[in-house]
Amino acid sequence: MTSSAYAIAAVIAVLFAICLIALRQKGRQLAATQREKDDILGEELRMFDFLHHLGEVIGKDISSRQLYKEIVEGFSKVLGADGGALYFLTEDQKYLTPKYISKDCPPLVGVPVEIRQRAKKDSRALASHLRLSKVGAAEGVLGATLTGGECLMIPNVKDHESFKDSFVSYDENVTALLAPLQYSGRDIGVVAIVRRHSSSASLFTGNDFEVFRSASEQSAFALGNAMIHRELVEKRKLDDEIRTAREVQNVLLPSEEPIIPGYRVSGSNTPARMISGDYFDYIELDENQTGVVIADVTGKGVPAGLLMAMCRSVLRLTAKTSASPSEALVQVNRNLFPDVREDMFVSLAYVVLEHGSGNLKLARAGHDPPMMFRSDTGTIENIKPPGLAIGIDEGEVFERVTKDLELEMASGDCLLFYTDGVCEAENRSEGEFGKERLKDVFLKSAPLGSEAVVESVRRAVADFSGDIPQMDDITMIAIEKR
Secondary structure: OOHHHHHHHHHHHHHHHHHHHHHHHHHHHHHHHHHHHHHHHHHHHHHHHHHHHHHHHHOOOOOHHHHHHHHHHHHHHHHOOOEEEEEEEOOOOOEEEEEEEOOOOOOOOOEEHHHHHHHHHOOHHHHHHHHHOOEEOOOHHHHHHHHHOOOEEEOOHHHOHHHOOOOEEOOOOEEEEEEEEEEOOEEEEEEEEEEEOOOOOOOOOHHHHHHHHHHHHHHHHHHHHHHHHHHHHHHHHHHHHHHHHHHHHHHHOOOOOOOEOOEEEEEEEEOOOOOOOEEEEEEEEEOOEEEEEEEEEOOOHHHHHHHHHHHHHHHHHHHOOOOOHHHHHHHHHHHHHHHOOOOOOEEEEEEEEEOOOOEEEEEEEEOOOOEEEEOOOOEEEEOOOOOOOEOOOOOHHHHHHOOEEEEEOOOOOEEEEEOHHHHOOEOOOOOEOHHHHHHHHHHHHHHHOHHHHHHHHHHHHHHHHOOOOOOOOEEEEEEEEO
16 A cells, blocks of 8 residues: 555544544534433423422312412422422511421521521521511512512522621522512512522523423412412301301391380381491380480491490490489490590480380480470470590590480470481482481471381482492481370
8 A cells, every 4th residue: 555545544544533523522412402301391391290280289278388388399399499488478568478488498588697506506496587587578689589570590699788787697508599479460479499509400500490480470370369269268258257247236136116105116227337336225124114225336347346235235234223324324434435445436325215104314425416306396306415425535524424314205206316327328429418308307207106207217318328338327216205
């Protein structure tokens, strides 16, 4: 073989070796690419499996904590994290508080040096601190995620500016993915997963970030739906409880009109809400006397209803041992004052009817003055005995101001008690029904008797208001002297 042939053979051998090396490198690249594709595919399959499982979990009746655990542990499993945490905004939107922190999750908030020192002797000290700690909604890595409104990848948490405070310590090398949780434009909180730098794959990849962002959006939707579902369940329970309370309250109101010699009495209560703050009552005092009560507690709903029930019970207890209506109200005020909130009070009118005679005694604790229709003149009088509302004064001023007023009713006379819901009922023009309209209706209906008075006023208020919801309870009692 000639020298030139040897040279050509050598070149061919070198080229063959280079091609072989290139093919091997390409093979390794293709293998690496395939492994990367397999890893990505596996990651995505794990994510879909997680989301499918999450959907099944939400459909079950599980506790909130179990749902939070499923989300955090699911993230950690999909992305191979060392741990994770879920923080929710408080109702006032000022703080983020932990809802679930996995067992091995490194801290995502600053830990005071004294807690670190204590944790060296007792590992529970750190876990307890993290469970109970809260951070400002705009503070630290959690606050930065929430206020920024976007997912974050933090290569090393301890390098974040929030840990440059000398009062807290953060020693671990940790990378983190954090995502804000939002539902229907409402901030819910922050979810985070972490890896320690000592792990085999310490830094999250770009694909990890994309998977995490997609999964966090789906989790926010799941959490939002779960929150709404639980709120609806709680609302139904509360509605049922309020409905039961209304039924109990109805038992406290008279089921039928009293039979009082010489009188015909008619009463009505229409609550503005499920629970009424108004009440009326008939109290059998002795064989010769019957008490009639009407009251209006400030406010509406459950607090007003509870105070109403207390007032009714105390008055029924004291009325039979008191010589006059004002003395009974003095005892009621003394008993209720310590338990009445500063922004609440009770206006009340209490009249004692003497059977047959037409004589009565009336005490008024800050209540609207009743109207008296006089049949002999066809006119209406406002009856105004002095008195202070219950729950405003501890006793001295109340006792000095509140006095009895003695009246006499003749045959055909009618006495009308009412709460301010009658006069303050509004129409679409925001005008009030008012005392003049009430007086006109009362004047026309009084000659027809107590039942006609109550029904006429009720119908007149309803016609005046139309479809406008009433803002206050409406209660009336009409007492007709036969």
